[in-house]
Amino acid sequence: MSSTKTPVRVRFAPSPTGHLHVGGIRSALFNWLWARHNDGKFILRLEDTDRKRLVEGAADQIYASHDALGITPDEGPVQGGPYGPYIQSERLEIYARYATQLLESGALYPCWCTPERLDGLRQEAQKAGTAFKYDRYCLKPGNQLAEAEPHVLRFRIPEVPESIGWDDAVRGRLDFKLADLDDFVAIKADNFPTYHFANVVDDHLMKISHVLRADEWLPSTPKHLLLFQAFDWEPPTYAHLPAVLGPGGGKKLSKRDGAQSVQEYLDEGYLPEALRSFLASLGWNDGTTQEVYTTPELIGRFTLDRVQKSPAKFDKERLTWMNGLLIRQMPLDELLERSRAFLPPEAKHYDAQYLKAVLRLVQERLKFLSELPELTEFFFADPASAEPHEWLPQIIAALEPSDFTEADLETRLRALTTELDTKPGLLFGLIRHAVTGRTAAPGLFETLHVLGHGTTLRRLRNNQF
RNA sequence: GGUCCCAUCGUCUAGCGGUUAGGACGCUGCCCUCUCACGGCGGUAACAGGGGUUCGAAUCCCCUUGGGACUACCA
Numbered sequence: 001m002s003s004t005k006t007p008v009r010v011r012f013a014p015s016p017t018g019h020l021h022v023g024g025i026r027s028a029l030f031n032w033l034w035a036r037h038n039d040g041k042f043i044l045r046l047e048d049t050d051r052k053r054l055v056e057g058a059a060d061q062i063y064a065s066h067d068a069l070g071i072t073p074d075e076g077p078v079q080g081g082p083y084g085p086y087i088q089s090e091r092l093e094i095y096a097r098y099a100t101q102l103l104e105s106g107a108l109y110p111c112w113c114t115p116e117r118l119d120g121l122r123q124e125a126q127k128a129g130t131a132f133k134y135d136r137y138c139l140k141p142g143n144q145l146a147e148a149e150p151h152v153l154r155f156r157i158p159e160v161p162e163s164i165g166w167d168d169a170v171r172g173r174l175d176f177k178l179a180d181l182d183d184f185v186a187i188k189a190d191n192f193p194t195y196h197f198a199n200v201v202d203d204h205l206m207k208i209s210h211v212l213r214a215d216e217w218l219p220s221t222p223k224h225l226l227l228f229q230a231f232d233w234e235p236p237t238y239a240h241l242p243a244v245l246g247p248g249g250g251k252k253l254s255k256r257d258g259a260q261s262v263q264e265y266l267d268e269g270y271l272p273e274a275l276r277s278f279l280a281s282l283g284w285n286d287g288t289t290q291e292v293y294t295t296p297e298l299i300g301r302f303t304l305d306r307v308q309k310s311p312a313k314f315d316k317e318r319l320t321w322m323n324g325l326l327i328r329q330m331p332l333d334e335l336l337e338r339s340r341a342f343l344p345p346e347a348k349h350y351d352a353q354y355l356k357a358v359l360r361l362v363q364e365r366l367k368f369l370s371e372l373p374e375l376t377e378f379f380f381a382d383p384a385s386a387e388p389h390e391w392l393p394q395i396i397a398a399l400e401p402s403d404f405t406e407a408d409l410e411t412r413l414r415a416l417t418t419e420l421d422t423k424p425g426l427l428f429g430l431i432r433h434a435v436t437g438r439t440a441a442p443g444l445f446e447t448l449h450v451l452g453h454g455t456t457l458r459r460l461r462n463n464q465f
Numbered sequence: 466g467g468u469c470c471c472a473u474c475g476u477c478u479a480g481c482g483g484u485u486a487g488g489a490c491g492c493u494g495c496c497c498u499c500u501c502a503c504g505g506c507g508g509u510a511a512c513a514g515g516g517g518u519u520c521g522a523a524u525c526c527c528c529u530u531g532g533g534a535c536u537a538c539c540a
Binding site: 247 | 467470472479488489498503504532533534535536537540
């Protein structure tokens with residue numbers, strides 16, 4: 001594998017047709033990792049040649065997702081670069097120029113066939129049980145219309161060689177027979193290029209060294225290779241990445257089967273580093289039993305020959321576990337900073353010292369940051385008062401003189417357990433519910449210590465008559 | 466239908482001719498324990514099937530089966 005081909009320049013080329021889901025960002029991440037691994041460049045290119053499917057704001061979402069994940073492109077629509085513009089709709093003259101070149105060489109030819117006629121042909125092929133291939137009607141003498149009439153430019157699949165193939169960096173040798181290929185459209189009637197054409201021209205002009213893309217592109221790679229050949233350009237190294245499947249079925253991950261956008265995961269409080277490590281494990285591993293990787297580790301170890309051939313399902317439970325693990329390992333100061341946007345609104349009335357004391361208690365219980373309000377609410381606001389209990393006066397009497405250190409709290413409450421001749425589970429559970437409104441919360445002594453004398457006693461009294 | 470790709474526990478995966486088929490998530494038993502978590506120690510669970518090649522196949526080849534992608538003037 002010529003992974004040392006320098007300089008390494010890779011691109012992620014999404015079309016702005018909706019949210020960038022986790023499968024898409026996985027491709028972006030692999031490209032980014034390969035670029036970083038080789039001290040190369042990661043390029044973002046917007047493939048907006050389908051005017052009908054454009055979604056407003058989608059491009060900005062794509063940029064934002066990259067930034068939020070920490071995989072900002074080196075070159076792209078936002079940062080610019082020496083091979084711009086990086087938005088295909090702004091490169092129309094370039095495509096037109098190269099289309100003309102192929103038109104003159106005979107690799108491309110005009111076709112005036114209507115969608116209706118083509119549909120008919122497809123139906124016939126369907127009925128006959130054969131693959132549809134354009135019948136080259138417009139190539140036959142006498143069938144040409146005026147240049148001014150709406151037409152597309154088709155690529156003429158050559159008769160030789162018999163087959164075309166490439167050494168895929170993850171799949172190995174792949175060959176396709178030219179006879180099975182259709183004269184695909186390179187330039188549409190609206191003068192926009194199709195993916196195939198724009199993609200090849202841009203990859204060449206932008207000096208892309210490796211194309212890492214989802215394997216749904218595998219069947220169209222021969223077309224791209226043929227285009228490179230027609231231009232007499234050297235194609236990049238291709239590496240087709242395994243699909244990311246939705247949790248539900250064996251289908252390709254897509255918006256409709258619950259695939260969430262990157263932004264949604266971030267909004268739920270999944271950490272960028274967790275997402276990076278998890279996403280990297282979808283279709284890649286370094287051959288060891290290590291489960292979680294720091295980003296520098298990922299960069300250092302990411303190689304194409306360790307990329308999986310078979311598809312991977314997106315297992316959110318595993319992501320959640322990884323996220324919780326990373327939260328637990330996080331220094332408290334950092335956790336505080338990253339929690340700010342998730343803490344309940346009342347938290348803003350408390351100082352950093354108090355917030356850290358609270359976070360220290362919930363840190364090991366946190367799986368993702370948006371759980372924070374639910375987990376910490378009672379540290380900032382009194383819960384609804386519970387049913388009064390006969391032990392309450394004695395509890396208050398025992399706690400009133402306490403200095404509220406954890407040790408003192410424990411001593412007094414254990415003594416009270418003996419005094420009342422009851423089990424810790426019963427007494428502590430009662431106090432916990434009275435003070436926090438919960439049956440499940442951090443350790444009682446720690447909780448009361450953080451809450452302090454005033455708050456604790458006030459809440460206990462609220463439960464009395 | 467046609468072309469192509471893929472195939473180890475439910476899931477992510479290790480394995481690249483000789484292993485009691487390993488790790489992790491999940492589920493689960495025990496321990497810790499004031500609840501919930503965390504943590505520790507166990508358990509559950511896989512080479513899709515059939516032919517070859519070989520002294521020996523999860524590993525190599527073929528077939529079958531299953532899954533998937535593509536088959537647009539979408540990417």
